[in-house]
Amino acid sequence: MRALGYQAVDALVERWAGLRDDVPWRGAPYQDLRDRFGGEGPAPEEGEGAAAVLEEAIRDVLPLAARVDHPRFLAFIPSAPTWPSVLGDFLASGFNVFQGTWLGSAGPSRVELMVLEWFRQWLGMPSGAGGLLTSGGSAANLVAVAVAREAAGNPSRPVVYLSDQGHSSLLRACRIAGIPREGIRILPTGPDLRLDPSRVRTAVERDRAEGAVPILVCANGGTTNTGSVDPLAALASLTRELGLRLHVDGAFGGFGVLCEKGARALDGIGQADSVTLDPHKWLFQTFECGCLLVRDPGELDRAFRVTPEYLQDTQLGAEQVNFGDRGVQLSRSFRALKIWMSVRSFGLNAFRTAVAHGIDRAEEVEARVRASRELELLSPASLGIVTYRFRPRGWEDEGPLEALNRGIQGRLREEGTAMTSSTRLNNRFALRVCVLNPHTTRKDLDDLLDRVERLGRDLAEAYRTPGERPR
Numbered sequence: 452m453r454a455l456g457y458q459a460v461d462a463l464v465e466r467w468a469g470l471r472d473d474v475p476w477r478g479a480p481y482q483d484l485r486d487r488f489g490g491e492g493p494a495p496e497e498g499e500g501a502a503a504v505l506e507e508a509i510r511d512v513l514p515l516a517a518r519v520d521h522p523r524f525l526a527f528i529p530s531a532p533t534w535p536s537v538l539g540d541f542l543a544s545g546f547n548v549f550q551g552t553w554l555g556s557a558g559p560s561r562v563e564l565m566v567l568e569w570f571r572q573w574l575g576m577p578s579g580a581g582g583l584l585t586s587g588g589s590a591a592n593l594v595a596v597a598v599a600r601e602a603a604g605n606p607s608r609p610v611v612y613l614s615d616q617g618h619s620s621l622l623r624a625c626r627i628a629g630i631p632r633e634g635i636r637i638l639p640t641g642p643d644l645r646l647d648p649s650r651v652r653t654a655v656e657r658d659r660a661e662g663a664v665p666i667l668v669c670a671n672g673g674t675t676n677t678g679s680v681d682p683l684a685a686l687a688s689l690t691r692e693l694g695l696r697l698h699v700d701g702a703f704g705g706f707g708v709l710c711e712k713g714a715r716a717l718d719g720i721g722q723a724d725s726v727t728l729d730p731h732k733w734l735f736q737t738f739e740c741g742c743l744l745v746r747d748p749g750e751l752d753r754a755f756r757v758t759p760e761y762l763q764d765t766q767l768g769a770e771q772v773n774f775g776d777r778g779v780q781l782s783r784s785f786r787a788l789k790i791w792m793s794v795r796s797f798g799l800n801a802f803r804t805a806v807a808h809g810i811d812r813a814e815e816v817e818a819r820v821r822a823s824r825e826l827e828l829l830s831p832a833s834l835g836i837v838t839y840r841f842r843p844r845g846w847e848d849e850g851p852l853e854a855l856n857r858g859i860q861g862r863l864r865e866e867g868t869a870m871t872s873s874t875r876l877n878n879r880f881a882l883r884v885c886v887l888n889p890h891t892t893r894k895d896l897d898d899l900l901d902r903v904e905r906l907g908r909d910l911a912e913a914y915r916t917p918g919e920r921p922r
């Protein structure tokens with residue numbers, strides 16, 4: 452056991468130490484992998500020996516993946532966990548903690564309560580607010596929508612309001628939670644990609660006049676697309692006035708509250724009725740670690756608690772929280788351990804600095820893009836995200852611009868310069884950079900933009916005249 456464990460730890464340390472010098476992404480099409488790792492054959496009847504299998508996993512399987520913790524992985528949402536987080540996950544697995552009931556895990560449940568209380572304080576939610584850790588932001592959003600429906604008395608014509616910039620998991624949450632298609636309003640945002648409270652008011656009043664029951668407004672505490680933040684304080688007072696709930700999806704940006712600029716951007720987040728956070732994003736935790744906080748955790752119990760006779764031994768009174776009663780999962784792992792270990796190991800200050808780092812680096816990217824004659828800013832830096840594109844002088848048509856920028860992105864990935872991802876804003880193809888990793892340096896980002904300009908010029912040469920497809 453020790454030898455295998457040391458082998459695994461050695462492989463991890465080696466990977467971490469060499470990360471910067473390696474490429475940020477490796478992948479392969481299915482065809483290339485069909486016959487590997489045992490192929491499509493049956494599971495082996497006889498064991499092959501743990502050491503050999505471990506070696507194969509480390510050598511062949513695990514490297515064929517994006518390194519989302521690589522300093523030059525700037526795509527989607529990066530995730531760069533702390534070493535205590537990795538160890539916390541390892542210990543939680545090894546101790547195989549069952550964190551569905553207090554009876555099953557008194558110490559770990561106490562630690563989860565403690566971590567949730569930290570989050571409550573960071574967000575500025577009222578005392579007494581609480582919730583649970585989940586597998587991720589999607590699960591937290593699902594619980595938020597389901598609890599809103601239950602708290603509203605499960606009306607037959609519920610309406611939920613989303614922004615057109617809201618994360619897809621919110622739409623999926625509505626579907627799973629049984630919000631009928633005609634009760635899902637996707638409100639268009641303005642040019643600043645933020646929800647306009649007056650638009651929300653109009654929609655709610657219209658729905659009420661038609662006999663539907665508005666139950667929830669879902670706002671963004673940092674959209675995945677551009678990092679834009681809805682006017683949370685204004686939406687909180689509007690929803691209070693209108694008598695419906697406000698949920699803030701802070702899965703991507705919520706931990707921005709840990710630094711000054713982020714807290715300013717997220718002003719009002721603590722006034723929401725529920726907030727989704729994703730510690731596996733900007734709190735530097737390993738997957739899977741999401742969180743939902745609600746003003747009144749009793750709402751969760753009322754919405755989800757079911758007490759079958761075979762669990763009667765677990766009902767120990769309200770103080771002894773059964774986290775299995777607060778959401779979807781009964782069998783849950785001890786996710787709080789990694790957070791508790793990370794924050795205590797480094798101190799909160801280190802996390803504040805690490806979060807501020809991403810925001811500052813993204814602002815530098817914005818400044819660099821603005822200073823370039825060939826790069827066009829498509830959305831300003833917001834909570835670590837900037838979008839832009841390469842645009843040679845005289846290029847107007849969207850089609851060729853998209854082909855050119857797709858080409859640039861593909862080349863960046865192939866050559867291992869950086870892994871970035873793209874999106875679409877107002878029908879324009881956008882290159883997107885998301886800086887969450889505290890090891891991403893200003894030089895990494897300068898090098899990236901230099902390379903984008905160089906590749907852009909080279910690829911644009913492949914067009915005979917502006918507007919034509921590449922040769």
Ligand SMILES: Cc1ncc(COP(=O)(O)O)c(C=O)c1O
Nearest residue numbers: 528587588589618620675702703
């Ligand atoms: C704003 C936002 N909400 C929800 C999610 C879904 O979170 P998860 O992937 O942890 O389920 C994401 C993930 O990127 C996100 O950025």
